[in-house]
Amino acid sequence: MKKRLKVLFVASEAVxxxxxxxxxxxxxxxxxxxxxxxxxxxxxxxxxxxxxxxxYKLQLLPYSLGVPMGxxxxxxxxxxxxxxxxxxxxxxxxxxxxxxxxxxLYNDTNGQGFLDNDNRFVFLxxxxxxxxxxxxxxxxxxxxxxxxxxxxxxxxxxIYKQDETVGKAATVLTIHNMQHQGDFYAGLMDVLGVGWExxxxxxxxxxxxxxxxxxxxxxxxxxxxxxxxxxxEIQTPYxxxxxEGVVRERAKDLYGILNGVDYEEWNPETxxxxxxNYSHDNLEGKLLCKSDLQETMGLPKRQDVxxxxxxxxxxxxxxxxxxxxxxxxxxxxxxxxxxxxxGEPWTHFFFPDxxxxxxxxxxxxxxxxxxxxxxxxxxADFFLMPSRFEPCxxxxxxxxxxxxxxxxRATGGLNDTVENFNEDTLEGTGFKFYDxxxxxxxxxxxxxxxxxxxxKNAMDTLIKRAMQKRFTWEDSAKLYEDCYYKAVKxxxx
Ligand code: ADP
Ligand code: GLC
Numbered sequence: 001m002k003k004r005l006k007v008l009f010v011a012s013e014a015v016x017x018x019x020x021x022x023x024x025x026x027x028x029x030x031x032x033x034x035x036x037x038x039x040x041x042x043x044x045x046x047x048x049x050x051x052x053x054x055x056y057k058l059q060l061l062p063y064s065l066g067v068p069m070g071x072x073x074x075x076x077x078x079x080x081x082x083x084x085x086x087x088x089x090x091x092x093x094x095x096x097x098x099x100x101x102x103x104x105l106y107n108d109t110n111g112q113g114f115l116d117n118d119n120r121f122v123f124l125x126x127x128x129x130x131x132x133x134x135x136x137x138x139x140x141x142x143x144x145x146x147x148x149x150x151x152x153x154x155x156x157x158x159i160y161k162q163d164e165t166v167g168k169a170a171t172v173l174t175i176h177n178m179q180h181q182g183d184f185y186a187g188l189m190d191v192l193g194v195g196w197e198x199x200x201x202x203x204x205x206x207x208x209x210x211x212x213x214x215x216x217x218x219x220x221x222x223x224x225x226x227x228x229x230x231x232x233e234i235q236t237p238y239x240x241x242x243x244e245g246v247v248r249e250r251a252k253d254l255y256g257i258l259n260g261v262d263y264e265e266w267n268p269e270t271x272x273x274x275x276x277n278y279s280h281d282n283l284e285g286k287l288l289c290k291s292d293l294q295e296t297m298g299l300p301k302r303q304d305v306x307x308x309x310x311x312x313x314x315x316x317x318x319x320x321x322x323x324x325x326x327x328x329x330x331x332x333x334x335x336x337x338x339x340x341x342x343g344e345p346w347t348h349f350f351f352p353d354x355x356x357x358x359x360x361x362x363x364x365x366x367x368x369x370x371x372x373x374x375x376x377x378x379x380a381d382f383f384l385m386p387s388r389f390e391p392c393x394x395x396x397x398x399x400x401x402x403x404x405x406x407x408x409r410a411t412g413g414l415n416d417t418v419e420n421f422n423e424d425t426l427e428g429t430g431f432k433f434y435d436x437x438x439x440x441x442x443x444x445x446x447x448x449x450x451x452x453x454x455x456k457n458a459m460d461t462l463i464k465r466a467m468q469k470r471f472t473w474e475d476s477a478k479l480y481e482d483c484y485y486k487a488v489k490x491x492x493x
Pocket of ligand 1: 020021022023025311312313340341342367368369370373392393394395396
């Protein structure tokens with residue numbers, strides 16, 4: 001019989017409470033599926049100001065949590081408890097007004113990172129360990145995510161090595177993004193409290209700074225990232241952002257596990273946000289969704305024109321700058337483009353301005369809007385993701401399910417989930433390009449649009465196939481489970 005594992009998830013986001021990107025989706029969803037496999041899972045995130053305690057019926061635990069913060073001293077925090085929706089998975093929220101009592105998870109309203117992000121997330125990390133000790137939750141696995149909680153494996157191997165409750169835990173670090181590493185001034189060592197001897201080129205030091213992600217990569221029992229291709233890519237300079245060598249050292253302990261899709265939320269047959277439901281064997285509803293999208297976005301209502309959709313954080317990672325370079329030429333084609341997103345300040349001016357100049361062809365909404373994201377997935381014909389790097393990516397998987405053929409740069413999870421169209425055999429589920437250039441974007445969109453206008457048979461075949469692809473959390477959770485057993489074995493021998 002397989003052993004039931006106690007798993008502690010610690011992260012900076014979890015849906016539905018707090019989300020900036022796909023990280024929140026993963027942390028809010030994967031624990032529910034691990035629970036269904038029989039494991040005892042608990043999640044810890046900060047109690048950001050925006051998380052409504054009444055709405056989520058959070059209970060304040062009757063003790064305060066002391067979090068040692070090196071030279072800052074011990075800080076005392078409140079702890080709330082709730083459940084992940086539709087599950088019995090407990091989630092704790094660490095409340096500390098001074099660090100989390102503000103709008104924004106990582107950035108202020110101008111998009112600038114908070115100056116105390118180092119202390120905020122070291123506090124979360126150390127706080128989660130202290131919380132486990134306080135409530136007597138002795139994890140077999142502590143699963144941490146990205147730089148924000150990457151210091152936990154360092155703590156477990158140092159300060160807490162002999163600790164009865166957490167000392168035996170194996171640690172798994174999932175890298176959702178290699179660009180953001182949590183690199184801070186060296187003085188942070190005094191706050192970490194692990195001792196300056198760990199400020200060395202193998203562990204926490206990188207280019208004279210403290211690098212929290214590096215510490216995690218060195219110390220975690222096992223590493224994962226969110227696609228097989230990205231697991232390879234981060235071992236190279238372009239994608240490794242100066243930690244490629246560190247990752248290579250641990251290559252044999254690194255696994256690529258694709259994220260799953262929440263098909264209860266993203267299903268054109270039942271989606272509540274769209275005007276008409278549809279399925280792969282009856283696509284009539286999709287045409288209604290298209291008209292509705294055109295109406296919502298103020299574009300001419302034309303059934304015969306292909307719509308290209310984009311929903312994204314409008315940032316460097318997503319290749320949005322290169323898309324901006326290509327858009328003039330794209331608007332020369334007989335197409336419509338629909339865009340939704342927020343991100344770098346320039347994008348909030350450039351794209352709306354472009355939309356004003358081309359009201360017949362381009363519509364853009366700056367903002368975060370889940371129902372509009374659903375309408376775009378359903379109403380568009382193609383979905384463009386020209387990512388510079390994409391560890392997994394969720395939107396291309398949603399697009400497949402909605403029969404909205406993805407046009408993607410073949411990187412990371414985009415490469416692993418989209419199969420390129422083959423004109424001879426009519427195989428494939430989307431359109432891929434390899435170079436991140438305006439030419440490549442233009443030519444590949446052009447190829448897709450050409451197919452739309454001239455090869456209806458191919459379009460129908462691709463759409464039907466795409467809609468039947470599944471990337472489930474059941475499958476991903478089983479792969480994480482395997483990985484956890486390996487980690488426990490590696491830790492305990
Ligand atoms: P990343 O985590 O890098 O942003 P993912 O593709 O993994 O990329 O996840 C992005 C998630 O955020 C998806 O669920 C997507 O629908 C959602 N999303 C991003 N921007 C917006 C937006 N402006 N409005 C609504 N949803 C958005
Ligand atoms: C990151 C990546 C994205 C991935 C998500 C969840 O935000 O940018 O590609 O899907 O994490 O793992």
